Amino acid sequence: MKKIVMFSFISMLMLVLVSACSSGGSQDERASEPSTGDVRETTASVNDLPGFLDAKSDDMKTLYTAVAKSQDLLESIPCYCGCGEFGHTSNYDCFINQNNEDGSLVWDDHATKCQACLDIAAESIVEFSNGKSVKDIRTMIDKKYQEGDYPEPTPTPDV
Numbered sequence: 001m002k003k004i005v006m007f008s009f010i011s012m013l014m015l016v017l018v019s020a021c022s023s024g025g026s027q028d029e030r031a032s033e034p035s036t037g038d039v040r041e042t043t044a045s046v047n048d049l050p051g052f053l054d055a056k057s058d059d060m061k062t063l064y065t066a067v068a069k070s071q072d073l074l075e076s077i078p079c080y081c082g083c084g085e086f087g088h089t090s091n092y093d094c095f096i097n098q099n100n101e102d103g104s105l106v107w108d109d110h111a112t113k114c115q116a117c118l119d120i121a122a123e124s125i126v127e128f129s130n131g132k133s134v135k136d137i138r139t140m141i142d143k144k145y146q147e148g149d150y151p152e153p154t155p156t157p158d159v
């Protein structure tokens, strides 16, 4: 039961993100610098969201929490927003800068301002919850974004 609820919730989230995406995405928006001025904030655990999300939508908060709980998956998925130039090595870095041994973590607000980052994370998490393998998701994301007019991907190690 719990899985079904989670699935339908994520599907809804996906729809919201996809519709947000179709209203934007011009060349100019993609070209604006993705990393300058990014805010970083530390909290005690993945269940403790950073203050920069306070004014954001519930969907955004849900996605950030889902990302924090999907580290293994998203560290294997590249980001195509151009953030590799700023030292990101995977889509995970667009949301979370660092995990500490005591369970605390440093969140990054980059993805709140970046549709490609949000779309890639949401799609990956949805497909993973559908049972798709990390390798298949990687292949799917690479194919989709290499066909589009996107910057170079982050240097994410092969799966």
Ligand SMILES: [Zn+2]
Binding pocket: 034, 081, 082, 083, 094, 110, 111, 114, 115, 116, 117
């Ligand atoms: Zn980005």
Ligand SMILES: [Zn+2]
Binding pocket: 079, 080, 081, 082, 083, 088, 091, 094, 114, 116, 117
């Ligand atoms: Zn990114």
